[in-house]
Amino acid sequence: MKKILITEDSATMRSLLVSTIESMDGFEIVEAGSGFEALRLLPREKVDLIITDINMPDINGLELISYVRNNPNYQTIPLFIISTEGSEKDMEKGLALGANEYLVKPFNPARLQELIRRYFR
Amino acid sequence: MTDSNEQMGKAVKDFLAEAEEIIDQLSRDLLGLSDCAESGDCNPDLVNSVFRGAHSLKGLAGMFGFSEIAELSHNLENLLDSLRLGKVSLDQGTMGVLFDSMDLLGSLVRGAGSEFSDASAVAQVVARINACSTAGRKVDAASPLDKLGIPEKVLSTLTEYEEHRLLENTKKGRKIYSVRASFNLATFDQDLGELVEVLKRSGEVISTLPSSGGGLGLSIDFEILYGSEKSTDEITTMVEGENITVTRLDVAAQEAAVSEPAELPSSTSDEASLTAKSFSQTVRVDIAKLDELMNIVGELVLCHSTISELALRMKRDGFSTLALELSKAAKSLDRKLNELQKGVMEIRMIPVGQLFEKMSRIVRKISKEQGKKVELKTFGADTELDKLIIEDISDPLMHIIRNSIDHGIETPEERARQGKDEKGTIRLSSFQKGNHVVIDVEDDGRGVELEKVKRKALEKGLISDATFLSEREALDLLFMPGFSTSDKVSDISGRGVGMDVVKNNIAAVSGMVDIESRPGEGCRVTITLPITLAIIKALIITSVGRTYAIPITSVQETIMVERKDVLTVERKEVIQLRNATLPLLRLGSFFEIAGTSDSLDTYYVVVVGVAEKRLGIVVDDLLGQQDIVIKSIGETFKGFKGISGAADLGDQRTILVLDVGGIISEATRGNG
Numbered sequence: 001m002k003k004i005l006i007t008e009d010s011a012t013m014r015s016l017l018v019s020t021i022e023s024m025d026g027f028e029i030v031e032a033g034s035g036f037e038a039l040r041l042l043p044r045e046k047v048d049l050i051i052t053d054i055n056m057p058d059i060n061g062l063e064l065i066s067y068v069r070n071n072p073n074y075q076t077i078p079l080f081i082i083s084t085e086g087s088e089k090d091m092e093k094g095l096a097l098g099a100n101e102y103l104v105k106p107f108n109p110a111r112l113q114e115l116i117r118r119y120f121r
Numbered sequence: 122m123t124d125s126n127e128q129m130g131k132a133v134k135d136f137l138a139e140a141e142e143i144i145d146q147l148s149r150d151l152l153g154l155s156d157c158a159e160s161g162d163c164n165p166d167l168v169n170s171v172f173r174g175a176h177s178l179k180g181l182a183g184m185f186g187f188s189e190i191a192e193l194s195h196n197l198e199n200l201l202d203s204l205r206l207g208k209v210s211l212d213q214g215t216m217g218v219l220f221d222s223m224d225l226l227g228s229l230v231r232g233a234g235s236e237f238s239d240a241s242a243v244a245q246v247v248a249r250i251n252a253c254s255t256a257g258r259k260v261d262a263a264s265p266l267d268k269l270g271i272p273e274k275v276l277s278t279l280t281e282y283e284e285h286r287l288l289e290n291t292k293k294g295r296k297i298y299s300v301r302a303s304f305n306l307a308t309f310d311q312d313l314g315e316l317v318e319v320l321k322r323s324g325e326v327i328s329t330l331p332s333s334g335g336g337l338g339l340s341i342d343f344e345i346l347y348g349s350e351k352s353t354d355e356i357t358t359m360v361e362g363e364n365i366t367v368t369r370l371d372v373a374a375q376e377a378a379v380s381e382p383a384e385l386p387s388s389t390s391d392e393a394s395l396t397a398k399s400f401s402q403t404v405r406v407d408i409a410k411l412d413e414l415m416n417i418v419g420e421l422v423l424c425h426s427t428i429s430e431l432a433l434r435m436k437r438d439g440f441s442t443l444a445l446e447l448s449k450a451a452k453s454l455d456r457k458l459n460e461l462q463k464g465v466m467e468i469r470m471i472p473v474g475q476l477f478e479k480m481s482r483i484v485r486k487i488s489k490e491q492g493k494k495v496e497l498k499t500f501g502a503d504t505e506l507d508k509l510i511i512e513d514i515s516d517p518l519m520h521i522i523r524n525s526i527d528h529g530i531e532t533p534e535e536r537a538r539q540g541k542d543e544k545g546t547i548r549l550s551s552f553q554k555g556n557h558v559v560i561d562v563e564d565d566g567r568g569v570e571l572e573k574v575k576r577k578a579l580e581k582g583l584i585s586d587a588t589f590l591s592e593r594e595a596l597d598l599l600f601m602p603g604f605s606t607s608d609k610v611s612d613i614s615g616r617g618v619g620m621d622v623v624k625n626n627i628a629a630v631s632g633m634v635d636i637e638s639r640p641g642e643g644c645r646v647t648i649t650l651p652i653t654l655a656i657i658k659a660l661i662i663t664s665v666g667r668t669y670a671i672p673i674t675s676v677q678e679t680i681m682v683e684r685k686d687v688l689t690v691e692r693k694e695v696i697q698l699r700n701a702t703l704p705l706l707r708l709g710s711f712f713e714i715a716g717t718s719d720s721l722d723t724y725y726v727v728v729v730g731v732a733e734k735r736l737g738i739v740v741d742d743l744l745g746q747q748d749i750v751i752k753s754i755g756e757t758f759k760g761f762k763g764i765s766g767a768a769d770l771g772d773q774r775t776i777l778v779l780d781v782g783g784i785i786s787e788a789t790r791g792n793g
Contacts (some may be wrong), residue, residue, distance in 0.1 A: 002359060012181050039306075060328070067333070
């Protein structure tokens, strides 16, 4: 089972992501409702993929990406950004900081599933 | 695939619930913004909060295909983004557009479950939003960030919004600092929160960048980008901690600065009184789950009663030592159950303030429609009530306020003629009174026009003769079914909604409603509600061979009465209790059960009262007090006056629970 960390402050959006991923076989999910929660969960859960939003209250997604990419333990974990249209500059920064893929909300569930499968072939 | 359909259905419900929350928060934030729009000195966090609200709503609505909501929030978000990035200024015109957009969003979300759609309204508001965005565009004399001398590493993790905040800080002449701190991984959110609170008091926290701490990975480092007018030394003293370093970042300014004037360090005594709650600590709970919890607690309470009884029997049968230990255990269980019960009940309690906010929107709307000037003043918004009760009295309260504006408050001209302030006032207050919560709606209008009321009642055949009606009885006419004093064909008050419906709705949650009026001066409607409906203490009584429960909250006292003290006045039995007359009620005749208990010379009377009305219920025997859970007796019996439900007594007996409010109303109207 591969473990996916979802960092997203909207509960509804989170549950949508969860149901999209759960309908695929072989993945389990860890949820974080904020950047801080993600920081707490990372040392405890051996995560294989991180999906994060950019606009979040305590630390934003870019800061989370920076943290992950600068830590030897998490450096190589694939990272997807899911954020809303209009934050292109932020998306670019995210990719520059080391994120692997980005998806725009409202996201196409099939596309998310395809991207996930691609990273775990 | 029914599974995914179910999931979708649940997800839509979640979306609507979250959307409502977002809109509530947005409304509050907008009110805050309008306050500071004048001075031009808005807290950037507030603008950002409004932006994030619209942003979230857009994303969510898009996912679920609510295209109108998505479109409106998308455009609103653009305007708000321009606002928070300083590209558009916040003036009255902009505030107006923001408020109207909010109102429309609110209606769309509330109507989202149904087929409600208002494409033209949406198009109109969107046009206004876009006009606002282009009109207010400020000429941005942008000073590029790289000239500031801030390291690229820091800049690379700033979102567009944070970059804007950084620029704003430099424009305001603030110095830019990097505050680096190291925290324990177990407690970093609290520790960081405290540090941020301290910093916020003297400047703006622009961003917080985490990085892994050195060593065994048990720590986490944060680099805080901070803008402040204070000096490096002052800030260092302010944060007062080991592992915290403060460094000035904007190099150019640093070189220009000569020697900082010696300033006294700011006092840091308030670090002790910090409550660092910079993020939400709440959980959203389905009210059905709380109902379930309450039921379980109720059953536990019954188990406890059984155990207590067993202890007593054991004692009687001679097992006194064991009985004693069992009793002690039962007492301890009782204490814990009480705490649990209290805890669960408290979860269901929410402040009435939410309801009051809804009412203030309604007052604005209706007074505009009617061409009247009305101000709503609220008091006691912190008073708490069970969530279900609040939901159930929302409509009745709205009707009462509507009536107040329609019939009570006069037009500005008429008020001026009477020497009153052109602006009428409705005073909405709430307070706790013992085991009840009272909600008062008081206006300074023309009061109830008693003659008009009597005429209407005669016309509608509700009464045959109005000559001997007291003021109280005339006011009670308002509560009769089918009564409505509106003489306009287009009934603005809403078709067929009279005070009788209001009263029934309030009675449905075991509450009572009363009207007081002073002609020419105003009218006051008082709603008395139980704090919560779930588990209550009740007095168990028997009457005419049947057992009933009377909620303790309605019981004022129990007395013994001798037959000779009972007087008959106008075919009703009364007694003198201290200095007042107390009407008596025999349950047998009230419920029309044969076999009255008239053979005794002395009997118990339970004096009950709700609000200001009292009644003495004649009973055969008092069996004691017990905790009971009132359960509904179903739709068939809902209209049955005098019974509010049924309860399980624990020994497999089910008894009926008296609805004291209902009994009093019926009895004092002369129908008992």
